[in-house]
Amino acid sequence: MAELRSLVLVLGDQLDLQAAAFDDFDPATDAAWMAEVAEESRHVWSSKPRTAVFLAAMRHFASALQAAGRPLHYRRLDDPANAGSLAAQLRADLQRLRPARLVMTAPGDWRVLQALKDVAEESGLPLDVREDRHFFVTVREFAAHARGRKSLRMEFFYREQRQRHQVLMRDGQPEGGQWNFDADNRESFGAAGPGLVPPRLGFEPDAVTGEVIALVNARFASHPGRLQGFAWPVTREQALQALQDFVGHRLPLFGRYQDAMWPGEPWLYHSHIAAALNLKLLTPREVVAAAEAAFHAGDAPLASVEGFIRQILGWREYVRGIYWTRMPRYAELNALEAHEPLPAWYWTGATDMACLRDALTQTLDHGYAHHIQRLMVTGLYALMLGVQPQQVHAWYLAVYVDAVEWVELPNTLGMSQYADGGLMASKPYVATGKYIQRMSPYCKGCRYDPAQRVGERACPFTTLYWDFLMRHEAWLAGNPRMVLQVKNVARLTEAERDAIAERAAAIRRGEVGAA
Template sequence: MAELRNLVIVLGDQLDLDASGFDGFDAATDAVWMAEVVEESTHVWSSKPRTAMFLAAMRHFALALQAAGRPLHHMLLDDAANCGTLAAQLQADIARLRPAGLVITAPGDWRVLQAIKAVAQTSGLPLDIREDRHFYVTVREFAAHAKGRKSLRMEYFYREQRQRHGVLMQDGQPEGGQWNFDADNREAFGADGPGEVPARAGFEPDAVTRDVIALVNSRFADHPGQLDSFAWPVTREQALQALEGFIAQRLPRFGRYQDAMWPGDPWLYHSHLSAALNLKLLNPREVVTAAEAAYRAGQAPLASVEGFIRQILGWREYVRGIYWTRMPRYADLNALDACEDLPAWYWTGATDMACLRDALAQTLAHGYANHIQRLMVTGLFALMLGVAPQQVHSWYLAVYVDAVEWVELPNTLGMSQYADGGLMGSKPYVATGKYIQRMSPHCQDCRYDPAQRTGHRACPFTTLYWDFLMRHEARLANNPRMVLQVKNVARLSDEQRQAVQERAAQIRCGHVGHG
């Protein structure tokens, strides 16, 4: 065997032929290493759609590497020699291949980075960790942005990136004269619903993906979720088709209805591109450029385009900066001292609450829910119930096809569960069932009444909202964005408070809320 100079490690969320790990790659002296290991589906109880997404995309990327003439060592999940964990497999293959060094584009997960560093150290090999060019902002640049600030806010970070990269700018000013068009982007659908929504960009599984689906159904038979409707883009070509379809068909109405929900319709006007972005099948620059071009061509309104770009150039970059400048301590934060267990029906969808039943059913069927369902339905209930944030984090990481820890953890612990005490969001996002009633028709067919906070027909969201404010009244009293809500709870009589607490205790004991 010829001497191997570099073994280039490619992880399951690094499926980019132009990644920095390939800089200077020489097919005569270098090789690529990929491994499918059961650990990645069991360190959290990964759903079948999520596992299938990663494996199918990895196997198609392996074909792309071979077509590009890059020597590849690819350990399949169902290979008898598979060691089961990333570290053990890498260690075994280093002993077999005897490379002079290891090269990797910076991993997205703290856990994975530590494992690879440990293997390199044990093996006595140099490890060349290269910047991930996929992102607009490096970790060092984010750290410089954060340094010296009393508080961090995504909005200011986002404005800096708009200016720095010249996105939606005109003569040094934001396009349209303002940075944020949120006020135009919060409509609900009318009584007749969303009407005829353009079809989701779905992709019929090919032979490679069908093999993966069969493998996942067999190897992970007891894991949550279904694969009957699996149609996610798992190749670079499919991801580009999905992007083109979104820009042409759904972006024009994305902003207007980005917070709306409708029973039985998971897709609506959302992009469904986050999984392709997070696996690096798409580059965020080409996504942002395509959206801005649609606005410049008069094909999509500014409010929709700005709202979409803010999710990518703003939130996505911001949460990565939070993750990498705050780990590993960030993962253990629990500012509200929440300690309840996640209800078992989060894994089955067996609840009488119509909004939760719908969100959980589509999550298990497709590995997908839009950001409002995540923040203001599944996340909101867990927050107000008082679930331990690490349990909520593990659930989100397990069930969604786009879930990789650098993006999921800050969004869950910070934005959704307020476990970081206000670093990600300036206030806990809490609301009664009336919010869900305003943004969807779920409440029409639900056994619970969002207008009631006590009694057997009281909406659990409404009960838990008042209970949450009562439990954290002192903590929230000094938060300027919570003043009105805290004042409202202060008006409750002792009898009203006791009735809320008793009803909340029933909910926590599982006496309501599940079928």
């Protein structure tokens, strides 16, 4: 065997032929390495849709590498010699391949980076970890932005990036004269509903994806989720089609209805490209450019385009910076000292709360829910119930097809569960069931009444909202954005407090909410 100069490690969320790890790739002396391993579906109880997206995308990317003339060593999950984990598989393959060095693009998971570093060190091989230029902002640049700040608000970071990259800017000022168009966005559908929603662009599984679906159903039969109707983009070409379809058909109304929910309508006006972005089948630059071009062409209003671009250029880059500048300690934060277990029905959807049942069923069917279903339905309930944030994190990482730890962990622990004590969010996102009633018709078909906080018909969201304020009253009193809520809870009589606490205790015991 000819001497192997570089073994380029390619992870399941690094499916980019232009990645930095390939910069000096020479097919005569170098080779790529990829491995499907059970550990990546079992370190959290990964759902069938999430596992299938990763494996199908990896196998298609393996074909793209070979078509590009890049030698590849690929270990399939169903290979009898599969070692079961990335570290163990790499260790075994290094004994056979004996490269002079290892090269990789920086991964999106602290655990994986440490494991691969350990293998390289024990093997006595240099490991060249290269900057992931997929992103607009490097970790070093974000660290410079964060230096000296007690809190890290996305809005200030976002404005810096708009100016730096000249996105939606005109003569040094933001398009439209303002940075944020939330006042024009975030409406509900109203009583008439969403009407005729543009259909989701789905992709019929080809032979490769079909083989993966069969493998996942057999190998991970006990895992949550379903694969009937699997239609996610798993190739670069499909991802580009999905982007074009979103910009052409749903972006114009994205901003207006980005927070709206409707039973049985999982897709609405959202992009459905987060998984493709996080697998690196799309770049954020081409996504932002496509949205901005739609505005300049008059095909989408500024409010929708700005709201969408803020998610990509602002929020996505911001949470990555939080993750890599705060790990590994960030993963263990629990500022609210929440220790309740996650309800078992999060894994089944078996709840009699209409909003949660729909969000959970949709999640298990598709591996997808939009941001309000995550933040203000599943996340809100877990926060107010007092679930240990690490359990909430493990659930989100397991069930969503777009979940890679760098983006999922800060979103869950920081934004959703307030476990970082306010580093990311200026206040806990808590609300009664009336928020859900305002943004959807779920309450009309639910046995619970969002206007009631105690009694048999009291909405668990409403009960838990008041219970949350009572449990954290002293602490929340120091937060300027919670002053009104704290004043309201201070007006409760002792009898009212006791009744709320009793009802909340019944919810935590599982006597309320489970179907």
